[in-house]
Amino acid sequence: MSRLQPVRGTHDILPEDGRRHRHVVETARELSERYGFAEISTPIFEFTDVFQRTLGETSDVVTKEMYTFQDRGGDEITLRPEYTAGIARAVISGGLSQQLPLRFFAHGPMFRYERPQKGRLRQFHQIDAEIIGVAGPQADIEVICLGAEILDNLGVLDRTELQINSLGDAESRHAYRDALVAYFGAHRDALSTESQQRLERNPLRILDSKDEGDRALVAEAPRMEDYLNEDSASFFSEVVAGLNALGVSYSQNPHLVRGLDYYSHTAFEFVTGELGAQGAVIAGGRYDGLIETMGGTPTPAVGWAGGIERLAMLATGAPEAPRPIALIPVGDTAQDAAMLLAYELRRAGFVVDFGYRGNVTRRMKRADRIGARAALLLGEDEIERGVITLRDLDSGEQQKLTRDALDAALNSLY
RNA sequence: GCGGGUGUAGCUCAGUUGGUUAGAGCACCAGAUUGUGGAUCUGGGGGCCGGGGGUUCAAAUCCCCUCACUCGCCCCA
Numbered sequence: 001m002s003r004l005q006p007v008r009g010t011h012d013i014l015p016e017d018g019r020r021h022r023h024v025v026e027t028a029r030e031l032s033e034r035y036g037f038a039e040i041s042t043p044i045f046e047f048t049d050v051f052q053r054t055l056g057e058t059s060d061v062v063t064k065e066m067y068t069f070q071d072r073g074g075d076e077i078t079l080r081p082e083y084t085a086g087i088a089r090a091v092i093s094g095g096l097s098q099q100l101p102l103r104f105f106a107h108g109p110m111f112r113y114e115r116p117q118k119g120r121l122r123q124f125h126q127i128d129a130e131i132i133g134v135a136g137p138q139a140d141i142e143v144i145c146l147g148a149e150i151l152d153n154l155g156v157l158d159r160t161e162l163q164i165n166s167l168g169d170a171e172s173r174h175a176y177r178d179a180l181v182a183y184f185g186a187h188r189d190a191l192s193t194e195s196q197q198r199l200e201r202n203p204l205r206i207l208d209s210k211d212e213g214d215r216a217l218v219a220e221a222p223r224m225e226d227y228l229n230e231d232s233a234s235f236f237s238e239v240v241a242g243l244n245a246l247g248v249s250y251s252q253n254p255h256l257v258r259g260l261d262y263y264s265h266t267a268f269e270f271v272t273g274e275l276g277a278q279g280a281v282i283a284g285g286r287y288d289g290l291i292e293t294m295g296g297t298p299t300p301a302v303g304w305a306g307g308i309e310r311l312a313m314l315a316t317g318a319p320e321a322p323r324p325i326a327l328i329p330v331g332d333t334a335q336d337a338a339m340l341l342a343y344e345l346r347r348a349g350f351v352v353d354f355g356y357r358g359n360v361t362r363r364m365k366r367a368d369r370i371g372a373r374a375a376l377l378l379g380e381d382e383i384e385r386g387v388i389t390l391r392d393l394d395s396g397e398q399q400k401l402t403r404d405a406l407d408a409a410l411n412s413l414y
Numbered sequence: 415g416c417g418g419g420u421g422u423a424g425c426u427c428a429g430u431u432g433g434u435u436a437g438a439g440c441a442c443c444a445g446a447u448u449g450u451g452g453a454u455c456u457g458g459g460g461g462c463c464g465g466g467g468g469u470u471c472a473a474a475u476c477c478c479c480u481c482a483c484u485c486g487c488c489c490c491a
Binding site for chain 1: 415416443444447448449450451452481482483484485486487488489490491
């Protein structure tokens with residue numbers, strides 16, 4: 001293996017993959033705009049505090065997955081591992097809380113120091129949607145519905161399942177957490193080693209353990225729904241009712257939890273079985289406490305993130321590369337005229353591939369290989385007679401046209 | 415961070431119990447066709463056999479280490 005290899009967990013997005021990525025992003029952008037979301041972009045790095053304080057000191061992302069470094073001025077900087085904290089920071093530092101509610105769409109690279117797997121990279125890309133400043137369940141419904149519609153337009157909705165759960169408000173969540181600690185604490189010895197650690201750090205996580213022994217205990221564990229207070233329960237039932245009203249199908253998963261500390265109330269994931277161990281393609285929830293935690297005024301919010309690589313692997317309908325017109329100068333004397341013609345055609349909106357090298361045979365082969373729709377030959381003959389040879393590469397038909405007639409003839413091919 | 419699998423040409427892969435100068439298909443380049451693509455034929459360029467060490471008269475092949483990829487665990491998009 002050559003020394004010139006990309007850093008582990010990173011990869012080049014070559015043109016074919018790039019089209020699929022762009023299809024995901026543009027589909028999401030177009031639909032989110034229809035839902036009233038405005039596109040924003042935030043820096044790919046922030047002060048480390050932005051993530052450390054908000055994601056939870058004990059979360060895996062903070063404890064072992066962040067790309068953190070000191071810059072030349074001595075500031076602690078972290079490449080963003082997720083989008084939400086950066087957007088919340090932008091809302092605060094940009095004074096945007098004067099304009100609530102806000103609906104944001106964003107996309108871009110994220111960085112997590114993890115062991116790479118299928119659908120899991122150290123630099124990956126996400127699309128992201130957030131509604132900031134709406135306390136009611138309408139926002140949860142709207143944001144989930146947007147996710148479902150994006151998946152539908154990408155042709156993956158029927159291969160995913162929407163799972164939802166409620167973590168309740170802070171009061172409910174703490175009460176439930178205490179109940180879980182009491183229950184699992186009494187069975188500590190029966191828990192897997194990993195879950196014993198979870199008991200200390202994040203007891204909710206035990207609920208979605210894959211260990212068989214854990215699952216047996218989980219089946220008898222206290223249920224979240226019994227610990228939701230009245231507000232939390234009615235909030236969740238409104239979300240569910242809203243999804244029903246819109247015909248968004250889902251299943252309730254009482255074991256669905258979120259890894260990051262700032263979530264409350266609604267948690268949801270669109271999951272697929274087609275990506276190995278990585279099930280989630282879009283996942284998110286409500287994070288009413290985040291902006292306050294960061295030092296802003298208390299502001300409710302809900303949103304999700306979707307993995308572009310994961311979506312691109314599943315999506316159908318990415319547009320094919322455009323079929324260019326191959327412009328082939330014949331002989332040295334035609335070079336300048338051909339370059340001018342290419343310029344004019346491009347200005348007129350045509351996709352033009354200029355054949356730089358080789359004899360006519362070679363350039364024709366190239367035109368064929370790149371899928372050109374037509375070839376234009378321009379040589380001494382043509383220049384003397386004031387025409388251009390147009391060859392339809394699908395039918396093989398060939399004709400000589402004046403410059404004035406060329407654009408119309410090309411347009412008729414597409 | 416932990417466990418399993420795999421590394422031979424740009425890609426997909428052969429390579430016998432260790433034995434001359436490591437092969438095929440596809441792709442690429444050139445020619446047959448000096449102004450005409452797709453098909454065919456002919457020829458050509460391409461390899462530190464992932465890297466390092468060891469065993470041996472001899473290593474792509476056996477052993478050790480390492481790196482990368484990959485699948486899973488953890489966790490997540």
